[in-house]
Each structure stands twice: as C-alpha cells, then as structure tokens.
Amino acid sequence: MSAHFKKLALIGIGLIGSSIALAARRQGLVEVISIATRRQETLDEARELNLGDIYTLDAAEAVRGADLVILCAPVGAYAALAEAIAPALEPGAIVSDVGSVKEHVVKVVGPHVPAGVHFIPGHPIAGTEHSGPSAGFAELFAGRWCVLTPTAGVPQAATDRLVGFWQAMGSMVECMDAAHHDMVLAITSHIPHLIAYNIVGTVADLEADTKSEVIKFSASGFRDFTRIAASDPVMWRDVFLTNRDAVLEMLGRFNEDLSRLQRAVRTGDGPALEALFTRTRAIRRSIINAGQETAAADFGRPHEQPPTPEPTPVRDHGGGDDA
Amino acid sequence: MSAHFKKLALIGIGLIGSSIALAARRQGLVEVISIATRRQETLDEARELNLGDIYTLDAAEAVRGADLVILCAPVGAYAALAEAIAPALEPGAIVSDVGSVKEHVVKVVGPHVPAGVHFIPGHPIAGTEHSGPSAGFAELFAGRWCVLTPTAGVPQAATDRLVGFWQAMGSMVECMDAAHHDMVLAITSHIPHLIAYNIVGTVADLEADTKSEVIKFSASGFRDFTRIAASDPVMWRDVFLTNRDAVLEMLGRFNEDLSRLQRAVRTGDGPALEALFTRTRAIRRSIINAGQETAAADFGRPHEQPPTPEPTPVRDHGGGDDA
Structure with a gap:
C-alpha cells in the first residue's frame, strides 16, 4: 500500500502543519502541497518559506482534488472548517488531523464527512514550545509516536496508507480508541x-x-x-x-x-x-x-565556558602538592 | 582581595562538590583540595576521578589548615558536621556551604563556628538532575547566579574573597538576607x-x-x-x-x-x-x-533524522508541479 499521495492539503500551517510540509516534501511522499490559512499574513509567511505549491484563504479550494487532507488548525476551528470543505472533498480521499484531543474531533468533524471519504483522526506526539509556520522542521516527527483513531467503517487499506505516510516521516504509529x-x-x-x-x-x-x-x-x-x-x-x-x-x-x-x-x-x-x-x-x-528522552544532563542544554584563568599570581607561602 | 586559597576542604563530593573541585582547579584558585565523605565508596570514587589531593573519612582532618571550607553534603548532615569540624577550624578561615536553604543552615551551623572563623553560607543556583562525584563538570557555574548570605560580624574582606572565588568559576554573585x-x-x-x-x-x-x-x-x-x-x-x-x-x-x-x-x-x-x-x-x-535559558526549541534537545527516503516509485498518474 503506497504512502504516496498526489495532492496533500494542509488546512492551517503552524508548527505541526509546516513540519508535515517539510517532512513530506523531503521524504518524497507528495507531489503537490496546497495550504489554506485563515489569515493572509500566515499565508504570506508560508509562501515566503516555500512550504507548499498552492496557497489559498479558501479551505474548500485547497482540498479540491486532494487525496490527503490534514486539518492542522486549532481544534476550536474544526467544526466550521469541516462544514466548509465537505462539498469539495474527493471520493476516496483520506481526511485526518493533528489535534491533541480525539473524541471531540470525531464528534464535530465526523458528521460533515461525506460517504466515500475516509475519516482517520490523528495526533502526532511531537512538538516544541515554538509556534507558527517558521517553527516547523522536517525532523520533528522522527522517533516520536503518532496515534491514529480510525472511525467506524474506514477500510483497512486507507488506514494502512496513512500509517505508511507517518512512518515515512519517521514516526512510530499506534492505533487506538479516541476516548x-x-x-x-x-x-x-x-x-x-x-x-x-x-x-x-x-x-x-x-x-x-x-x-x-x-x-x-x-x-x-x-x-x-x-x-x-x-x-x-x-x-x-x-x-x-x-x-x-x-x-x-x-x-x-x-x-x-x-x-x-x-x-x-x-x-x-x-x-x-x-x-x-x-x-x-x-x-x-x-x-x-x-x-523518548535524552539521557544527557539538563536535556543537553548548552553550558557556557567559565572565564579564562588569569596568570597564577606570585605567592609567598609554602604551597601544597599542587602548587 | 585575592580569590586564591591555600587549602580548600570540600565536605561531601556530590554534583556540586565535584564541580567546585574541577572548576577551582581549572581556574587555578586553590593549591590543595582535601575531600571528606561519609562513605568509603564515595571517597574511592572521588579519588578515581582525581578530584582532589587529600581524601579522608574524617571531616575534622580534612579542614585542618584549610583557609576555605565548603560544606557540600545534604543539609540534614550539617549540624553533626559543624560540630565535628569546629575544633579543627583555623582562625581566619572562611566556612561556607552550597545548601538550597539558608535560614536553617545559619541556625544549625552558626552556633558551632568558633570566633575568628568567618561563616558565609552560600547557594550556587546551578545543577542538573544527575548526582554523585562523577556528575560534576567545571562549567556548571558559568553564567549562573550564586547567592551568599554573610552572617553578622563577618568582615567585608572575607565576603569579597568568597565573592571573587565564585566569580572566578564563572558565577554572578548576589548577597542577600537568608530568609x-x-x-x-x-x-x-x-x-x-x-x-x-x-x-x-x-x-x-x-x-x-x-x-x-x-x-x-x-x-x-x-x-x-x-x-x-x-x-x-x-x-x-x-x-x-x-x-x-x-x-x-x-x-x-x-x-x-x-x-x-x-x-x-x-x-x-x-x-x-x-x-x-x-x-x-x-x-x-x-x-x-x-x-538563564536557551532560546532553542525544546531546550536544544537533539532530534533524530527521519529515515532516508526510498527511491521514488514509478507513478502512473500525471503528477503535479513538483513531480
């Protein structure tokens, strides 16, 4: 089952969305990346960073012809986004997301997903404290877990394809129940x-x-x-x-x-x-x-060097072994 | 005022004690380092790591002739240690410590310090999650604060000398009230x-x-x-x-x-x-x-590389801009 997709639509392009764009491109997993954002400034930033091929403020436009759609916006925006993109989704497309909660996502997105479109919510357990399109990097998912919570009726082949996509970006994948x-x-x-x-x-x-x-x-x-x-x-x-x-x-x-x-x-x-x-x-x-963690002290934080010692002063006492 | 000492006695040789030994030696601040521990195994480990010049299980023996004594043991051991070393302390010596609390230290150590010995409790705000003699490194204090809480009657010259000692190891020093x-x-x-x-x-x-x-x-x-x-x-x-x-x-x-x-x-x-x-x-x-912190994402934690992409498979569809 090929992890390769013709067109990947990323709805939202923060830390996670931009990291997917960079990793998917570097691993040769997609041919075209279309990016939709809510705000023009974010879209301009994504374009300057050369994260995709198509840039639009219209989420429905972004998903047209896409065989993989990933919601990367804040979860609070999902219901409106799902409603907006529903008419434009291709039969056979996979719809996923990267939100940190899953039951709620099933509840608010699920009802909008048309028959014949495969809804597989996801959550890559990876991130940093930085946010926005410039925060992403292709290595973010390497060695990290990605949880998928396939919904009822999704064909195994579709799930396998999405598993392969995440694995190719370096993730370990586990499927489980949303709750x-x-x-x-x-x-x-x-x-x-x-x-x-x-x-x-x-x-x-x-x-x-x-x-x-x-x-x-x-x-x-x-x-x-x-x-x-x-x-x-x-x-x-x-x-x-x-x-x-x-x-x-x-x-x-x-x-x-x-x-x-x-x-x-x-x-x-x-x-x-x-x-x-x-x-x-x-x-x-x-x-x-x-x-899942480095053994290095202090997370491997950099430590400064102390100042260079001054020349040893002349001493008028006897001194010890080390003098 | 010279930050140089003839004999440094370290009572206890965990993360902080061993870092002081390494930093003081590297910066040429001391001639002789004597190390006292409670347990033979720790003493042997310190000796193997070549952290000092004199090794003993007898804290009083360690401080004899020392012009700088630093308690680096757990604070709970201070009262007994202070009582044990009191008779062996040299007039004019500085007694300090590295404990994370200061009022309690003043209370339990202070009464044992003989007249003519200068008691200046201290706390280097530095550390890692590792402990023991092998956890220390000379750069631990560089760019970090060290708080000193000089007790009543300590001459300014003695405080200045200890300030100089910590500064030479790379610390920034601040004096304040113990409470x-x-x-x-x-x-x-x-x-x-x-x-x-x-x-x-x-x-x-x-x-x-x-x-x-x-x-x-x-x-x-x-x-x-x-x-x-x-x-x-x-x-x-x-x-x-x-x-x-x-x-x-x-x-x-x-x-x-x-x-x-x-x-x-x-x-x-x-x-x-x-x-x-x-x-x-x-x-x-x-x-x-x-x-006091790195701006690097994730504390600068190392990130793995994703797997090397496999050769792009032959595709039977038209492909997009990036194909």
Whole structure:
C-alpha cells in the first residue's frame, strides 16, 4: 500500500502543519502541497518559506482534488472548517488531523464527512514550545509516536496508507480508541501543561521585585516549567475546552496526591518524602530507555565556558602538592 | 582581595562538590583540595576521578589548615558536621556551604563556628538532575547566579574573597538576607520540584497498562517534569524538612491559582484560559533575555533524522508541479 499521495492539503500551517510540509516534501511522499490559512499574513509567511505549491484563504479550494487532507488548525476551528470543505472533498480521499484531543474531533468533524471519504483522526506526539509556520522542521516527527483513531467503517487499506505516510516521516504509529487516547494524553500532556501554566501564572502575579528575582534565579527549576507554559495559547485553550472530563478526572488524582505531599511537608515526614523522591527516578529511566528522552544532563542544554584563568599570581607561602 | 586559597576542604563530593573541585582547579584558585565523605565508596570514587589531593573519612582532618571550607553534603548532615569540624577550624578561615536553604543552615551551623572563623553560607543556583562525584563538570557555574548570605560580624574582606572565588568559576554573585533567599527559592525551585515529584508520583501510581502508555507518549509534556523529579532524593527531602514555612506559603498560592484554573476548565471559560496561557509566555521571554535559558526549541534537545527516503516509485498518474 503506497504512502504516496498526489495532492496533500494542509488546512492551517503552524508548527505541526509546516513540519508535515517539510517532512513530506523531503521524504518524497507528495507531489503537490496546497495550504489554506485563515489569515493572509500566515499565508504570506508560508509562501515566503516555500512550504507548499498552492496557497489559498479558501479551505474548500485547497482540498479540491486532494487525496490527503490534514486539518492542522486549532481544534476550536474544526467544526466550521469541516462544514466548509465537505462539498469539495474527493471520493476516496483520506481526511485526518493533528489535534491533541480525539473524541471531540470525531464528534464535530465526523458528521460533515461525506460517504466515500475516509475519516482517520490523528495526533502526532511531537512538538516544541515554538509556534507558527517558521517553527516547523522536517525532523520533528522522527522517533516520536503518532496515534491514529480510525472511525467506524474506514477500510483497512486507507488506514494502512496513512500509517505508511507517518512512518515515512519517521514516526512510530499506534492505533487506538479516541476516548482512550484522550485519557492517556490528559495525564501525559494536558495536566503537565495545566500545572506549568498555573505555576508560571502564580509567578506572574508576584510583586514586581520578587518576580524579577524569580526570573534571575529561574535556573533552579522554574525555567523548565516555562518552556511548556510558552506553548500556543489558542491551541491549549481548545484542548481544555474539549477534553474537560478526562482533564478534571486526572487533575483530581493530582490534587489528592498533592494534599498528601503537603501534609508530609507540614508534619516533617522525612521517610515519606524520601520514598516518593526515590520512586520517581525510575519513571525517568523508563522514558530514556524507551527512546523518548535524552539521557544527557539538563536535556543537553548548552553550558557556557567559565572565564579564562588569569596568570597564577606570585605567592609567598609554602604551597601544597599542587602548587 | 585575592580569590586564591591555600587549602580548600570540600565536605561531601556530590554534583556540586565535584564541580567546585574541577572548576577551582581549572581556574587555578586553590593549591590543595582535601575531600571528606561519609562513605568509603564515595571517597574511592572521588579519588578515581582525581578530584582532589587529600581524601579522608574524617571531616575534622580534612579542614585542618584549610583557609576555605565548603560544606557540600545534604543539609540534614550539617549540624553533626559543624560540630565535628569546629575544633579543627583555623582562625581566619572562611566556612561556607552550597545548601538550597539558608535560614536553617545559619541556625544549625552558626552556633558551632568558633570566633575568628568567618561563616558565609552560600547557594550556587546551578545543577542538573544527575548526582554523585562523577556528575560534576567545571562549567556548571558559568553564567549562573550564586547567592551568599554573610552572617553578622563577618568582615567585608572575607565576603569579597568568597565573592571573587565564585566569580572566578564563572558565577554572578548576589548577597542577600537568608530568609529572603528561602522565600525566593521556595517559588523558583522548591515548589517546582514538589510539583514535579507529585505528578511523576501520580503516574507511578497508575495501573501498569496506562503507566506504560504514559512512558511511551511522554514526549507530549510529561517528560520535562521527570527531569527535575530525578534529582537527588536525600537532598530534596532535607530541603522540604528545612524550608517548610516558605514552601507551605507558596504552595498555598499555587493551590489557590489551581482551583481557579480548575473552575475555568469546568465551566468552559475559554477567554480566561487563553488570557492566562498568553500571559505566561512573557515570563519565558524574560528568562531567555536574562541569559538563564536557551532560546532553542525544546531546550536544544537533539532530534533524530527521519529515515532516508526510498527511491521514488514509478507513478502512473500525471503528477503535479513538483513531480
């Protein structure tokens, strides 16, 4: 089953859309890439970056003749986009997306997809804190997972073709139920983002003096949280609006655990603290062993060189072994 | 005022102690380095790594004749160590440390420091998630802040000398009150660690199936938290046992904010979510501008290359512009 497509339509061209354009082009997976955006400025930026072949503000125009359509816009825009493109979709085309939630996508896009068009929602588990068309790069998906949640009645051949497309861009692919995806991602992604946004917000509310000190001394832990709290605001708004139940369920567990930990701090329960802090190391080792993280200290962040030593001054004392 | 010392005694030789040994040696700041540890294995490891000149299990022996003594052990061990070394301290020597809390250190070490010895607690705001003597590297402090909290009666000349020592290793140095240090670090460091340990603990408690999926899909945000939750357990136990009040105060603010955010998710308040998620980006920009973080996407984590494209298959359709 060929992973090659005649015309790929990307509806939206942010970090993920632009990375697909670059990776699909580099791997020779598509002949023509058409790009549709909502805003003229974004379209102009995509054209300057030479991300595609056809550029339009009309999503229906972009999907005409496409055998693969991927929605790469914020999930909140999906319903209107699906309605707009529906009449222009080719029979036999595959419609997919890259949204971080899947049950909601099935619910709002599914009803618009005409018979004979294959709707296979998807979610590449890859990204950075940067957004927009210039943030993409062809290596983004390499070694990362992509989850597909094929809808009822989609022929296996169509799913296999989309699996092949993602694999050719370097992804590992797993198919699962949309609801299961949303629960797993609530804990791996949505709660960490919520927590990071929250703590960075707590700092943003501090008095100006303290805030500038927090920025200064951020290398002690806080700065790690700011990376994920710098992710695209509209995309994340939509995640929390559309995966509410799973997020609230997992947030409940997090809060229970935090209350217990808070009590251990208040009562000075050293053994409980040390036991938790020891247990958590194993999880990181598992992630590194699974190839989803670098083992390098500090994520492999660059470290500056210290200043060049000045010439050793003349000393008037005896000195030691190393003098 | 010379930043040069005749004999540096490092009591404890983990990530920070070993980095001081390497940086001080490379910058030519000391003639002799003596290293004391509690455990023979650690001492042997330090010797194999050639981190010092004198190795002993007797902390008092290590500090004899030293003009600079730095406690690099977990804070929980400080009181006993201070009592043990007190009789062997040289008049005029500087005693410092690298602990993450400062008021507690003043309280438990201060009373043991003899008259004529200058006690200047310190905290280099630098580290990685790795621990032990082999984790250190000479560049750790370059471009990072080091906070000193000189105690009452310490001559300015002694403080200046210690400032010079840290600057020569590449640090920027700031002096402040111990209580103020503890409050700022509670939010920049202690709360982020507590939260990270907590969420990784929540995952560790999940059923085995879900846990393995969380590890698999960790690249979606969770894996960032695992880095700080992989930090040294004993050190962090002691932080929470000794900076309780500031930690509980800041945790209270975090919890208030989280309740508000939880309500915004529950009620589907899109504008409130988007407003918070937008505001938090500015904090990261400030940290990058302050030189405390890399602007590179994903902390500059390495990205794999996608597979080499296979030869383009022969196609039987017309093809587009790019065919």
